[in-house]
Amino acid sequence: MEREYTLLTGALRVFKDFSCSNSTEIFVYDFDHAMYGKLKEEYPIEQVAGAGDEISRALNLLRWCCDNVLHGGGVKDVEFIPKTSLGILDYSFQKGYENGVYCRLQAIVFSECCLALGLQSRILHCLPFSPNDFETHVVSIVYSKTFRKWILVDPGNNGYFLDEHGTMLSPLEIRSRLANDQIVNCNHDIYPNATERSFEEEQQHYKYYMAKNTFYFKSPQYNAFGSDLWQHQKTVYCVPVGFDVHDREVAYCEFAIKNCPEHLVSDWRRSLEESRRQTDYVLLDAQQFFSPSL
Secondary structure (H helix, E strand, C coil), X not given: CHHHHHHHHHHHHHCCCCCCCCCCCCCEECCCCCHHHHHHHHCCHHHHHCCCCHHHHHHHHHHHHHHHCCECCCCCCCCCCCCCHHHHHHHHCCCCHHHCECHHHHHHHHHHHHHHXXXXXXXXXXXXXXXXXXXXXXXXXXXXXXXXXXXXXXXXXXXXXXXXXXXXXXXXXXXXXXXXXXXXXXXXXXXXXXXCCCHXXXXXXHHHHXXXXXXXXXXXXXXXXXXXXXXXXXXXXXXXXXXCHHHHHHHHHHHHHHHCCHHHHHHHHHHHHXXXXXXXCEECCHHHHCCCCC
């Protein structure tokens, strides 16, 4: 594992420049959607978040989401669940691992709860370099006016990273620190539902996992209740200079066709054709991609 970790962090160090951009698109956040009222009526997110600053409210929501919407580890198909915070909560809230969901759905719950309370948030897909890798990760980011940056939080694992002074880190700070072998610490209550490993083992596992999955990023442009279902939703990418996201997406579909269960092959073939046709990826440089957009 140590050798693999150094290879992963080495790739992050070499591909460090995110200056490529072909668009001036901005992210859009809706804090006034009509369904936020129902979300706050049915689930106690206002009481959970409390009355502190953005970070304390976000961390309260983070732990609440992690404790009550468990990760199912892909044990069963949950694609029938409406991809909204209410739909996911109705299916999984306090119903244990049997009704667990995967990380993207956990991030939808967290980010929509944040938006309902006026906290700027969106889901962030964290992706590896290799197309021969099924294991990507989806987290959330929350904008902190205090620190004037986005903070990465992981609703599936109650996880986030801190520097040596205990300051929470942004996605690019995490990536840079991992790449340059600088201090990156995890919060001590990461993986609250796990008991098998020590904290040191949990921390090392999470650092390895995120070193693999912070090679490039993508996010939905429009962020509101149910925006994952919007027909005209755009995906915005932040990729290193010299990295061809189109080739990577095509190769990923080809890998999936060869390695997925038989009943999923037809789905991946459709995805492959869509990936081959798509050439108009929206690329933003790091400054644009992680702008507060307020």
